Amino acid sequence: MQVPGSFEYERATGVEDAIALLDRLGDEARLVAGGHSLLPMMKLRLANPEYLIDINDLEGELGYITTERSRLRIGAMTRHRRLLESDELAAAFPLFRDAEKVIADPVVRNRGTIGGSLCQADPAEDLTTVCSVLDATCVVRGPGGRREIPMSEFLVGPYETALAHNEMLIEIVIPVHGHSSSAYAKVERRTGDWAVTAAGAAVTVEGGEIARAAVGLTAVNPDPSGLSDVADYLTGRPPSEEAFAQAGRMAAQACEPVADARGTVDYKRHLASELTIRTLRTAVDRVLRSDVEHEPTGEEA
CATH class of the missing domain: 3.30.43.10 (Uridine Diphospho-n-acetylenolpyruvylglucosamine Reductase, domain 2)
Structure with missing residues (x-):
């Protein structure tokens, strides 16, 4: 027992x-x-x-989702279920809903919070990848006041964050970009399980080119500099299957998965590549579809 x-x-x-x-x-x-x-x-x-x-x-103090002109703010006590069901959040960042659909089960989603997920700093946690891809900032408060920590600096290592012992995470702030979208995809052994491998992507498309890109991987020991190279490769290129395939190959090399009961190293690298391709394709499709939906009609023009 x-x-x-x-x-x-x-x-x-x-x-x-x-x-x-x-x-x-x-x-x-x-x-x-x-x-x-x-x-x-x-x-x-x-x-x-x-x-x-x-x-x-x-929860009444820290359970909120608020959209402002150039950013979206999520209180640290916002439950997974609310993240999943929020149309406001899904419209701005659809990868949140993608990820929340495959996080655990309804019991966990009803009680678990985004703040708890990030502060746990589990390498297989989906929302750490989501927030990293979206270039989120963690707002924390302690006896000395408030400070802002970029997501890239908030996670110090497995199960370790940059929080001091007397600080708590208050909210997550995410910048909002025009002509942008995102996606998340995960392979798991059974529904609600930790990821074998997962990937997230966010893109901005302007003038027929990728103006901004970010790629993240879950549960495969990703190398931040390697993933940054993937983003640099994509930036300035027209979105195409060839570009996505090369990004997938680069993502597979930008991680150090460990063989275990969930799969071999080669299998996890293969998933890293394929899921990167899938999320980039979906994110770009969502941008283009959104732009078409918001094109002015003849009467509006």
Whole structure:
């Protein structure tokens, strides 16, 4: 029987109260909302916090999706189910809905939060790839005030973030670009499982060329500089199957998958290539379709 070690429980009444508790209780305190990642690790004694700070009462304060002129803001307590069902979010960044459809199951999606997913920093976590591809910024708050951390710097390593022990993630801010879209695709052994391999892509298409591109990979130890090379290769090129195929080949080399029960190294590299091609193709198609839908009619012109 898996039983976690003993711990003390606190329930935060607001953001400032949660920060004060983190500051007072020290390194051995952990925040918990959904708990679907932390609690299993505690049962296996892979995590042994002395204190759990329940932040479920903060959903009213930090559970939101807000679109502004040039950016979209998501509160850290926004549940997966809301991310999945938000038409506002899907219109701006369809890869969120792509990813949320294949994250775990309804039980997890009803309780888990975007903040919990990012702070867990699991290499196989889908939303870390989603937010990285979208060039998101993590807004955190602690006793010393507020600071902004680019997603590229927020994830320090497996299960490790740039958060200080007395800081908490407040919101995720994503820039909005015109003539842009995105996509996410995942291969899993069974519904709701961790990814064997997954890929995300975001593109901006202007004047018949890819003006901006970003590619991300999940669960295959991606190399950020290698993925940056993929984006550089695509930028300035017309979207084509030839360009997508080369991007896929580059993505396959920009990762170091580990052979395990989910597949061999070669199989995972193959998936990295194919899923990169698929997401780029889908993202570009979505841009072009959106542009056609928003073309002015003769009367409007």
